[in-house]
Amino acid sequence: MKLENLNDKQIEAIENTEGPMLILAGAGSGKTRVLTTKIAYLIKEKNVDPYSILAITFTNKAANEMKERVVNILGEDTRKIQISTFHSFGLSIIKRYYKFFDLKSNFTIIDSDDSLSMIKKILKDMNYDPKEINPKTIRNTISNSKNELMLPKDLEKFISNGNYEITVKVYYEYQKRLKTNNSVDFDDLLMLPIILFKQNPDILDYYQERYRYILIDEYQDTNEVQYKLTKMLSKKYQNICVVGDPDQSIYGFRGSNYKNILNFEKDYKNVKVVLLEQNYRSTKNILNASNDIIKNNKNRKEKNLWTDNVEGEKIKYKRCEDEKDEANYVVSSIKKLMKEKVNLSDIAVLYRTNAQSRNIEEALLKNNIPYKVIGSFYFYNRKEIKDLISYLKLIYNPSDDISLERVINVPKRGIGLKTIQNIRTEANVLDDSMFNVISGGKELEFKKLILGFIDSSMELSLTELVELILDKTGIKKELELEDTIESQSRLENLEEFKSITKSFEDRYGVVSLAEFLDEISLVSDAEEYKNMTDVVTLMTVHSAKGLEFDNVFIIGLEEGIFPHSMCLNIPSEIEEERRLCYVAFTRARKKLTLLNSKRRLLYGQDNLNPQSRFISEISDEYLDKEDKTIFNYKKTIAHSNINEDEEYTLGEHVMHEKYGEGVIIGIDSKVLTIAFSHPHGIVKMIKGHNSIKKC
DNA sequence: TGATCCAGTTTTTTT
């Protein structure tokens, strides 16, 4: 196997396959390439069975990409190789040993929203006032405990005050309810395997024997449980290769500890350390500015990231008047790039908080520039989607009380709070699921409906099942009758969900409900299923980790936004914000544009934020502050040639210059929703734009 | 039971 186009350090990292290895890989240093090549090298040169390799990545997306790359090098039969996130790896273990945890094989995973509503209900049942006891705090404490491997009885030992006592009580009850619901929460996916291994050395031994070669990506973002799991698995053969960059540790709020990577050399004996310090991604200007920022962190191991790339353009910095102005500046810059024939897929807009996407979205919409927003909230958190998923979960796991309560009266069936309460109490008394104790009334109708779905699910495809649910429950009919803009958009979302199940089936062949539910519980991002080709990407800096783009815009670089106001007074958190900023900067290959605004409407209030300290940390020689662009909002609208008088009707056919023929399925005061054929799908456009013609 | 209204709260980042 030829190791071409790799530098000495990279080759060293690849060829040393035995024993513990630490790869300190700076941003853009070809880390993913090294990892995939190393996996290929193990299989091809060292005759390691792909079955014996375990590779852990941070996101499912990264896992899929890595798998594709390995399959590309070595062929289809390496597809069985275990490349996944910690969470899905944990799930695979629990699936295999579900009996040990007192679960049934059809257990489901509850998300953190469901955890929260479960905790709220527990507090209510225990007669605590949610104003005095914050359910979120309790959820976080429970989550943190699990990430520290503490069960209720362990937490009990730490009781120091009244609130803690309540937390412990809730924790006990929470665990009990998870069990009657036949479900696990997110943190269980990591904690349960460790409990299993601790109590069953033979099972641990099986996994140790099986996974003789372990590779962990983004090691700087591992938390305590993940650290323990890694350590247990690698103990026997010590062929553990971890990759990471302490400067890119950005998940401290979730319990990640960058010290795990700093301590790696103490944790294992005879560690081989390889430093990847050549950056292949960014221009000198971008890299130098990034270095300028990160060197302000006190708590840091000095490193020297360099590049042979061109000096490149200076980094643009624009201080705007307000957030609208900021969004319009971004859009006008994108238009300029479009004129230079830049692909939209080479452009990303990054921000600190999800809420910031809105202004950008509006501006892009007005100017008819296609985009996608990466982030879970936008899709899976919508009511109609959550309802639909709850139906699916309930069909798969009828013990899932959370899902049952969610949909038992959706659409309205005249089953009120009182009835639900009665069922809940009875279930509690009998220590059974709500579904099982239903025996009469309108509830029985509902139960029969679900039982019917369970029958149908045996012979229908996933998409057909979804269709059936929307139909038989009356969800579809209700929304159609409502016939408002709101209900239209809900219907569209449900259509989109079907296209997700469809593409899921296309991709993996016939899939079971189990597989699909697992996947969407772990892959929170609907965007991963769409193949939108040439669109601008909008996302938080956190989601951008591991990605790269030719052109990057970072918006909201203000004190209070980035760094976030919650962190301003805590030095360690400011350092994390700085690492986050470093991650944002190093996503850019060629062109980086920084923005902020003097005034910003936030939580209904006008805020005057000074420029971010991170901008002040960049040496002037890399910055271009003198932006001469005179930007006029009105001018852009005129420029995009909008004929506001154009009238439309629902169902009308139109022709788009890029997407071809489409049907109007929604009309707003200013915006049209148009369904185009695959792969474009449903697109929103401003009325009367000259790119659409009636036909 | 369900619709509506009002008051109070909230917003960091995510597998």
Add this chain to the structure above:
DNA sequence: AACTGGATCA
């Protein structure tokens, strides 16, 4: 500004 939850009334 937007969303939640609770209270009130039909």
